[in-house]
Amino acid sequence: MVVEMHAKSSVSAVPRNGSLLALAVCCGLGVANVYYLQPSLSQVQAEFGVSASQVGLVPTLTQVGYALGMLLLAPLGDVLERRRLIICKAILMIVALLAASMAPTLGVLAAAGVVIGILGSIGQDFIPLAAHFSSDAQRGKAVGTVTTGLLTGILLSRALGGWVSECLSWRAMQEIAAAMMVLVTLVTWTLPPIPPTTKVRYSALLGSLLTLWKAHRPLRLAIITQSVLAATLGAFWSSLSVVLAAAPFHQGSAVAGAFGFVGAAGALAAPLFGGLADKSGPLHAVRVGCCLVVVAFGALLLFPPSLWSLGVSALIFDLGVMAALVSHQHLINGLDPSARSRLNGMLMTGAMCGMAIGAAIGSFALQSHGRDGLWAVGVIAGAVALITSFFHTFKGQRNV
Incomplete structure (x- = not known):
């Protein structure tokens, strides 16, 4: 009482x-x-x-x-x-x-x-x-x-x-x-x-995470796909200030930080993909997001380096990653209503791991192969995520 x-x-x-x-x-x-x-x-x-x-x-x-x-x-x-x-x-x-x-x-x-x-x-x-x-x-x-x-x-x-x-x-x-x-x-x-x-004991709460992982194949695929996409965030944002400090940009921390506004514009538009997920199933929106990532980093490989191309690409690939995240959340929240907090926590943990791995790979690629190596990491990650999404269906259902 x-x-x-x-x-x-x-x-x-x-x-x-x-x-x-x-x-x-x-x-x-x-x-x-x-x-x-x-x-x-x-x-x-x-x-x-x-x-x-x-x-x-x-x-x-x-x-x-x-x-x-x-x-x-x-x-x-x-x-x-x-x-x-x-x-x-x-x-x-x-x-x-x-x-x-x-x-x-x-x-x-x-x-x-x-x-x-x-x-x-x-x-x-x-x-x-x-x-x-x-x-x-x-x-x-x-x-x-x-x-x-x-x-x-x-x-x-x-x-x-x-x-x-x-x-x-x-x-x-x-x-x-x-x-x-x-x-x-x-x-x-x-x-x-x-x-x-x-x-419930803390150990039991942690143990239930493994149970959920084993029980839901769509959860496993959502975590894998989102973590690969999130790797592009880690690679790009953790290396951006180093890229901008070098030729041909020669820009400081303020310009690097200003790119955060560009990323925000793309990410805040991502919930619009919720309507697409409601109409056609979340996987359509996930795949569109993957394609946006590939296009954004592919454009950086193809076009001459400039602050404009960096800004537009940052907007597009941030939109793609966040659109996929919104759609994956839509998907996993229908798996087990009694475990939604844990399911979302697992998805976000996977995304953070992907960002960490992406930051390490991006730094290595930049050190070894310059800007093009960094952009290639983004293209490859987007393509891998897109391929993974095609394994991502429920039994007997389409477009889930």
């Missing part, structure tokens, strides 16, 4: 637009820490005197950490008091960001990046909060609002990181990020306590 009364009071406590906006901002600030450094990697490379492939290890390891955080820390929100969990993560994130800002070597920076990536799962913790604090009639809108904060944080973090790094330094960006996480901590502190939603 006490829990029921608490739940009712919680619903009336937070669902107002201002409170939802605060949750959305905290969500975006939490995940943005994973991406602030990417547009200023050329500064890091110059300061430590390392190669492109060596500096590429920083975003690679950060993405690996993010994937681990999604897989291992996100389920804790179901078995621990969520407000306390978020505050602990935020405090640890502040420490990790300050450590990154003072890193004396690339190795220390990479180690701090792993911790930042793991704790970056804090952004995902605010989405269930929106559902918890909202009535049934407002839950969809509330979750959508906070999810938009997550997406905006990912997309605009590169622009902010590039601009601050250009005006101040990449170290200053990490310090500013730590200050913003203090704000996240204070906002979370004002929320009412949130009791755990299940008494």
